[in-house]
Amino acid sequence: xxxxxxxxxxxxxxxxxxxxxxxxxxxxxxxxxxxxxxxxxxxxxxxxxxxxxxxxxxxxxxxxxxxxxxxxxxxxxxxxxxxxxxxxxxxxxxxxxxxxxxxxxxxxxxxxxxxxxxxxxxxxxxxxxxxxxxxxxxxxxxxxxxxxxxxxxxxxxxxxxxxxxxxxxxxxxxxxxxxxxxxxxxxxxxxxxxxxxxxxxxxxxxxxxxxxxxxxxxxxxxxxx
Amino acid sequence: xxxxxxxxxxxxxxxxxxxxxxxxxxxxxxxxxxxxxxxxxxxxxxxxxxxxxxxxxxxxxxxxxxxxxxxxxxxxxxxxxxxxxxxxxxx
Numbered sequence: 001x002x003x004x005x006x007x008x009x010x011x012x013x014x015x016x017x018x019x020x021x022x023x024x025x026x027x028x029x030x031x032x033x034x035x036x037x038x039x040x041x042x043x044x045x046x047x048x049x050x051x052x053x054x055x056x057x058x059x060x061x062x063x064x065x066x067x068x069x070x071x072x073x074x075x076x077x078x079x080x081x082x083x084x085x086x087x088x089x090x091x092x093x094x095x096x097x098x099x100x101x102x103x104x105x106x107x108x109x110x111x112x113x114x115x116x117x118x119x120x121x122x123x124x125x126x127x128x129x130x131x132x133x134x135x136x137x138x139x140x141x142x143x144x145x146x147x148x149x150x151x152x153x154x155x156x157x158x159x160x161x162x163x164x165x166x167x168x169x170x171x172x173x174x175x176x177x178x179x180x181x182x183x184x185x186x187x188x189x190x191x192x193x194x195x196x197x198x199x200x201x202x203x204x205x206x207x208x209x210x211x212x213x214x215x216x217x218x219x220x221x222x223x224x225x
Numbered sequence: 226x227x228x229x230x231x232x233x234x235x236x237x238x239x240x241x242x243x244x245x246x247x248x249x250x251x252x253x254x255x256x257x258x259x260x261x262x263x264x265x266x267x268x269x270x271x272x273x274x275x276x277x278x279x280x281x282x283x284x285x286x287x288x289x290x291x292x293x294x295x296x297x298x299x300x301x302x303x304x305x306x307x308x309x310x311x312x313x314x315x316x
Contacts, residue, residue, distance in 0.1 A: 052227075055227075097227050098227035098228045098230070098231040099227045099230070099231070102306070102309065103309065103313050104306060104309050104310035104313060104314070105313045105314060106310075106314050107313070107314045107315075147313055148313060148316065180249075181245065181246075181249045184249055184252050184253060184256075185249075185252075188252050188255075188256065189252075
């Protein structure tokens with residue numbers, strides 16, 4: 001039983017962790033090499049990893065997709081440690097609109113123009129901080145979605161992920177709050193109700209209290225040990 | 226269409242949160258009042274007086290400023306959405 005529980009938590013951690021890693025903003029230090037527009041036909045496999053058509057336009061089976069081709073500084077540990085080497089990276093550039101994920105981005109055309117304005121060569125590189133979310137998975141042809149481009153002086157800048165810091169603090173506070181709420185509800189509402197029930201039907205016999213004991217035991221499994 | 230959906234689901238979510246937090250906050254206040262009563266009257270068996278004390282305390286709480294703070298549940302997410310939208314679209 002303990003083993004199943006452990007594996008369940010590991011599984012939960014991996015799922016939630018991947019989800020957050022996909023959705024939360026990250027910053028790459030890149031040099032824009034070109035911009036592109038390709039026609040895309042989505043399949044049911046990779047549709048999930050794309051947003052919808054530009055805000056205010058119709059959604060069709062097939063459409064154009066803006067891409068930003070870059071050379072990116074490699075990193076260690078989720079981007080916290082910079083490395084000297086580079087690799088190519090391609091970002092898509094789509095409106096997320098009012099829907100998921102909640103970036104409320106409507107300016108993909110402007111962002112494309114901004115990226116194009118920062119195109120540079122290896123001889124005189126113009127480094128930019130590319131804010132994005134998502135993954136590059138070559139087997140499914142999916143790209144991270146670019147959110148913003150900010151020119152910087154050199155490739156060795158430190159970007160503090162303020163949003164993520166506040167997000168995780170908020171997540172912890174929210175979790176603690178929900179826990180406190182649940183405990184209060186249990187202690188003040190569920191437990192007294194169960195006690196009342198057992199008092200009023202106590203005379204009916206042991207079978208009832210046996211049943212109540214079972215509910216109680218089930219509820220006790222929710223109590224942290 | 227997406228905007229309407231955002232507003233509808235946002236309102237549903239925020240309203241659920243509002244009611245849950247209101248009930249929780251009231252419950253915590255009630256518990257505090259009960260404990261305070263027990264402290265002041267350690268060996269009183271007068272349940273009516275206790276009920277009146279708690280009722281009065283809760284009425285005072287309802288009239289005060291604190292329950293109105295729970296309305297922040299509506300304000301904060303709305304401000305966040307507007308802020309994120311402005312930051313991504315105009316900067």
